[in-house]
Amino acid sequence: MKRVEGQFMLGRQLLSWSLGLLLLVVTVEGLAEAVADEVPEAVDRSAIGLTIGLTRTKFGGSEASSDIVENRYALGWSVGVEVTHALHKWFGIEAAPSIVRRGARVVPASAPAGTFEFYYFDLPVSLQFTPPLESPIQPYLVVGGRVSFLVAATLASDSGNSIDYRDEARAIDAGLMAGGGAKLKVSRAGAVRLDVRYDFGLVRVDDTEEMDDIKNRGLFITIGYQHNLGDLVDRIRGAPRRDAVGPAEAAEPDQDNTSAPE
DSSP: OOHHHHHHHHHHHHHHHHHHHHHHHHHHHHHHHHHSSSOOOOOOOOTEEEEEEEEEEEEEEEESOOOEEEEEOEEEEEEEEEEESSSSSSSEEOOOOOEEEEEEEEESSSOOEEEEEEEEEEEEEEEEEOOOOOSSEEEEEEEEEEEEEEEEEEEEESOEEEEEOOOOOSSSEEEEEEEEEEEEEEEEEEEEEEEEEEEEEEEEEEOSSOOSSSSEEEEEEEEEEEEEEHHHHHHTTTTTOOOOHHHHHSSOOOGOOOOOOO
C-alpha cells in the first residue's frame, strides 16, 4: 500500500513538473508573439525544442561498492525542453531544463537486491562546438555543467517493499557533462538531433554520515527536435515565410546570396 501511495505522489510531482515545462514553452511563444515586425537577429540565431532520452546510471566514488554490496547500472529516462543560441559560426550555448531519473542497482551479499531511484529537475547549461559544414548532417561536441534539484527518491527492494529515501538524499546535486552528437536537418527550419553525454556527479548523493563518497555517474542518450525560433515567431505573427537562419549563417551571413529588392 505504501508503495502504491508513493508511486501516486511521484506521478503527481512529475505531472506538475511536466506542466511547468509546458508553461515555459507557451510563455516563450507568448513573448515571441509580442515581438516587433522585424525579428531581432538574436532570435534568429536561436532554436527551441523538446528532448526525450534514456539514462544508464550508477553510483560512483570510493564507497559506491564494497565486499558486501555490489553497485550496478540502472536504467532511467529524461524529458525536457532545450534552447540553443549561436554565439559564433563555430560556437553556441545550450540550456535544457529537464526531468531526469537517475539511480543505481545495489546487490547486497546477504539481503534482497534493490534499486535506488532519484528523480531530479535538472538545469544544465553547455557550450556547443559545431563545425560549419555544408551538409544536412551537423556533428557537434558539448561540454558543460548542471545543477539538479531533488523531486523524489525511493529505494525499491526486489522483495516488494519500497522506502521513501528523500529525507536521506541531498536536495541539490551538481555535476559536469560532456559528449557529442549530430543534427539532421529535416525541414527549412527544423532539425532532429541525437547525442550521447556522460554525467559526472560532483556532490555526494547521501545526506547522512554513513556514506561520504557516493555520487551520481552515468550515460545519457537523447533524441530531440529543434525549430528555429525566428521562423517560429514568423509563424505566430503570420509573417511571410523566409529562409531560416542556421547557427553558421546566423553568425556570419553569406552576402553572396542576398538579392536586391524589387
